[in-house]
Amino acid sequence: MKRNWWKYLSILLLLYAIIYGFMVKIPETPIAESLRNVFYHVGMWFAMMGVLTASFINSIKFLKTSNLEYDMKAEQAVRVSFLFGFLGLITGMIWAQFTWGEPWANDPHLNGAVVTIIVYAGYMILRSAIPDDEKRGRVAAVLNIFAFVMMLMLLGLLPRLAENTLHPGSGGDEGGNPAFGDMDAAMRYVFYPALAGWIMLGLWITNIRIRIKKLEQHIEDKELD
């Protein structure tokens, strides 16, 4: 109970985000009420980045210690990141269909997101190609660090440098980062708790996956004896 408080907090924060996400007064924009999607769709990407950050940290720990448990944790976190990545893509396509008239506009954010997912898919494929545990761990950890930096560039940096983007907060328009800049003040009271809630939900699912994997490994070790 004591160590699980953040798991319950994630549900509480998301409950708050659902209730106030629909009640908060939003500014008038061409996209009308669909602006509220920002509390949920963007949350998917932050959940993905949250678990990938956890994965990155575990890969660094593995490189320092060569303890295979860290490698396992890094892998499980990447697996969970696909869930949120695909949910982010699908919800984004629904929103885009009604906002831009097409599900897949040629936008740096969209392309960056897909390339990020492909890089992590490459991470998973590479893992499956190396039979030796130690070697797989080392190669995967190095690739994971590379993939994490790629993600930061593709999702964080490049879309903001691009001129021709449809997402807010980039290049040409006055913007600034939509997450930290010009979002309506009242909306931020929903937005930040929502992001925290989604990130913690992602970490919770990762936590369960890791523990199940540990149980599996325990059973395998017993069978070897």
Added chain:
Amino acid sequence: MEESKIYIVIAVLSVILLGIGFYLNSLDRKVKKLEDEIK
């Protein structure tokens, strides 16, 4: 707020979220039980 009946959507989504929360929590407990067993 009242005439748009949006609060009904809020109620439905809240129930779904709570359902997922309770389900994840029960999974968490199941795993905990197994962890305690192998110790």
